[in-house]
Amino acid sequence: MKFKKILRTAWEGLMLNKVRSFLTTLGVIIGVASVIVMLSVSAGTEAAIAEQINALGANLIIVAPMRGVPGAGRTMMIDDAYAIRDQVVGIEGISAEQGPAAQTVKGNGVTLETISVIGTTASFPSIRDYAVASGAYFDESEDERKAKVAVLGAGIAKDLFGETSPLGQTITVGSVKLTVIGVMESKGMVSDVDYDGRVYLPINLVFQKFMTEMPIGGDRVRTIYVKASNHEAIPSILTQITALMIDRHDVSPSQPDFTVQTQQDIIATQEATTAAFRDLLAWVAGVSLLVGGIGIMNIMLVSVTERTREIGLRQALGARQSDVLLQFLLEAIILSLVGGLVGVASGVGGSYLFGMFGKMQTAIVPGSIPLAFGAAAVVGIFFGYYPATQAAKLDPIEALRRE
Amino acid sequence: MNNHLIEIQGLTKIYGMDEATVHALAGVNMSVDKNEFVAIMGHSGSGKSTLMNILGCLDHPTSGTYIFDGRDVSQLSKNDLADVRNQKLGFIFQSFNLLPRLSALANVMLPMLYNMDEDVSNEESKGRAIAALEAVGLGDRLHHHPNQLSGGQQQRVAIARALVNNPPLILADEPTGNLDSKSSVEIMDILHKLHQNGATIIMVTHEPDIAEHAERVICVKDGVILSDGRNGNNPCLNKRSL
Numbered sequence: 001m002k003f004k005k006i007l008r009t010a011w012e013g014l015m016l017n018k019v020r021s022f023l024t025t026l027g028v029i030i031g032v033a034s035v036i037v038m039l040s041v042s043a044g045t046e047a048a049i050a051e052q053i054n055a056l057g058a059n060l061i062i063v064a065p066m067r068g069v070p071g072a073g074r075t076m077m078i079d080d081a082y083a084i085r086d087q088v089v090g091i092e093g094i095s096a097e098q099g100p101a102a103q104t105v106k107g108n109g110v111t112l113e114t115i116s117v118i119g120t121t122a123s124f125p126s127i128r129d130y131a132v133a134s135g136a137y138f139d140e141s142e143d144e145r146k147a148k149v150a151v152l153g154a155g156i157a158k159d160l161f162g163e164t165s166p167l168g169q170t171i172t173v174g175s176v177k178l179t180v181i182g183v184m185e186s187k188g189m190v191s192d193v194d195y196d197g198r199v200y201l202p203i204n205l206v207f208q209k210f211m212t213e214m215p216i217g218g219d220r221v222r223t224i225y226v227k228a229s230n231h232e233a234i235p236s237i238l239t240q241i242t243a244l245m246i247d248r249h250d251v252s253p254s255q256p257d258f259t260v261q262t263q264q265d266i267i268a269t270q271e272a273t274t275a276a277f278r279d280l281l282a283w284v285a286g287v288s289l290l291v292g293g294i295g296i297m298n299i300m301l302v303s304v305t306e307r308t309r310e311i312g313l314r315q316a317l318g319a320r321q322s323d324v325l326l327q328f329l330l331e332a333i334i335l336s337l338v339g340g341l342v343g344v345a346s347g348v349g350g351s352y353l354f355g356m357f358g359k360m361q362t363a364i365v366p367g368s369i370p371l372a373f374g375a376a377a378v379v380g381i382f383f384g385y386y387p388a389t390q391a392a393k394l395d396p397i398e399a400l401r402r403e
Numbered sequence: 404m405n406n407h408l409i410e411i412q413g414l415t416k417i418y419g420m421d422e423a424t425v426h427a428l429a430g431v432n433m434s435v436d437k438n439e440f441v442a443i444m445g446h447s448g449s450g451k452s453t454l455m456n457i458l459g460c461l462d463h464p465t466s467g468t469y470i471f472d473g474r475d476v477s478q479l480s481k482n483d484l485a486d487v488r489n490q491k492l493g494f495i496f497q498s499f500n501l502l503p504r505l506s507a508l509a510n511v512m513l514p515m516l517y518n519m520d521e522d523v524s525n526e527e528s529k530g531r532a533i534a535a536l537e538a539v540g541l542g543d544r545l546h547h548h549p550n551q552l553s554g555g556q557q558q559r560v561a562i563a564r565a566l567v568n569n570p571p572l573i574l575a576d577e578p579t580g581n582l583d584s585k586s587s588v589e590i591m592d593i594l595h596k597l598h599q600n601g602a603t604i605i606m607v608t609h610e611p612d613i614a615e616h617a618e619r620v621i622c623v624k625d626g627v628i629l630s631d632g633r634n635g636n637n638p639c640l641n642k643r644s645l
Binding site: 002309310312313315323 | 456459461462481482485486488489494496500502504513514516518519522525564568
């Protein structure tokens with residue numbers, strides 16, 4: 001009951017000086033709002049990255065030569081891919097890829113310079129969840145007999161043939177004439193790779209026509225994508241692939257010349273990068289919340305000084321030290337809680353606006369709301385306590401004498 | 404023992420430490436009965452303000468006993484003193500000490516905010532405050548703010564505030580010090596009326612003609628009581644030059 005009365009007194013005290021109270025809460029509002037917005041921006045970025053990586057195909061395991069190990073690029077062969085396909089249990093299939101140097105592509109009277117050419121196995125569309133939009137992908141036998149066929153990325157098809165169908169048309173890649181048998185659906189950019197701007201060829205054709213001049217020569221592959229039949233099978237598959245590759249390459253398990261990664265590993269790697277960024281943003285936002293708290297303390301100290309006589313009078317009328325402490329502490333807490341509430345509202349609203357009109361994807365982190373609001377409350381108690389004790393410690397005789 | 408409202412024995416108050424000590428009160432003995440109207444007089448520096456602060460439970464004496472309303476309050480804790488001030492004392496100050504942002508009514512309601520004994524509802528405290536304001540003739544000024552009231556009216560609001568918790572003792576510190584003579588008369592009339600209705604009033608003043616309103620005048624000098632009572636030889640009443 002007494003608490004309620006003192007709470008009302010604190011509220012009335014703040015209402016007597018609305019502009020000042022509002023300006024004081026502004027620091028907390030900005031702090032809380034920026035914590036929420038910053039976290040939602042970085043969560044949105046993470047979600048976008050994970051989405052992109054998952055778009056490469058579900059339950060993928062990626063086998064690649066170990067970067068930085070001399071000679072590793074020479075040891076991973078197409079036969080490794082076939083061995084994995086034939087010997088590892090629990091997989092749906094594999095797709096091996098190799099990319100030679102960029103080529104000049106001509107067709108329909110159009111010449112495109114430096115186009116990525118990727119040799120793949122026939123399983124590429126199903127393993128990579130990347131469907132053919134029109135025509136068909138080459139099949140295994142076409143790959144094996146090095147058929148002179150090509151499948152175009154959606155962007156290349158459009159650049160070369162415009163609105164007319166490229167199917168059955170002849171294009172020249174480098175110096176090789178090829179028949180277009182399919183066009184991929186549009187996939188866009190994923191992890192900085194423009195899937196639509198590439199030409200897909202049978203990998204054995206690539207080995208024969210485009211890799212022979214390379215110093216490493218022949219049937220080396222850049223990446224082997226392995227699709228697990230289900231998510232639970234992934235750990236076992238990782239073990240099998242590692243053992244198989246160690247055996248085939250005859251390397252020490254402690255110094256493998258290859259890497260086996262899951263999409264989750266890649267997402268985790270990417271998240272580690274964004275986590276540092278997110279933490280930085282959160283700290284900056286946290287600091288602004290702290291500054292808001294210092295603003296509250298500053299104004300409360302001014303208020304205690306200005307209202308010394310009032311405090312003295314209240315003490316003379318029978319206010320205990322704890323009553324005065326509570327009144328000023330509640331003023332600070334109300335300021336920070338109201339600031340917290342308004343800050344949460346503007347943070348949530350700001351995140352939506354950012355997502356709607358900004359270039360960044362945002363996702364409000366549910367935990368950030370209690371976090372930011374709780375931090376505001378703690379700030380209020382922490383920074384309100386000192387001015388409140390200053391008020392409570394005043395000697396009524398001195399305080400009443402003050403002008 | 405006796406039924407004095409106030410019983411003070413050997414009260415001293417020493418400020419400072421070591422050589423720089425000041426004996427503001429150097430052994431005061433006095434008693435005040437219920438329904439007395441007492442004026443305390445003295446020069447500045449005489450110790451009357453210190454005495455008033457101790458009587459008002461705003462300060463502790465260095466030694467001696469102060470029995471107020473049957474209880475030794477000389478060494479009570481700060482919280483207990485706050486409760487005594489709330490329930491047993493009504494203060495009237497020279498400078499009124501109203502909160503400028505609050506209405507007359509809200510100012511008078513303040514003491515009930517800190518009432519620990521009874522849980523006064525908002526409605527009830529409003530009713531009591533209105534009654535107190537009506538008693539000092541301000542029933543039509545409930546919602547005025549202090550700056551909309553004359554000095555005399557402000558002091559009447561302060562008197563209403565002093566009365567609202569029904570304290571056994573009213574302490575008035577130079578109640579007319581900031582008022583013109585007409586308002587002073589008004590305020591003294593109200594104090595008289597309260598006294599007639601049974602209130603006990605202790606008033607500090609340095610104005611002899613105000614002190615003459617009291618039944619009894621205590622003259623303080625150099626931290627001791629120089630004279631007590633009401634006669635022509637009272638040094639404070641005679642020395643009109645100060």
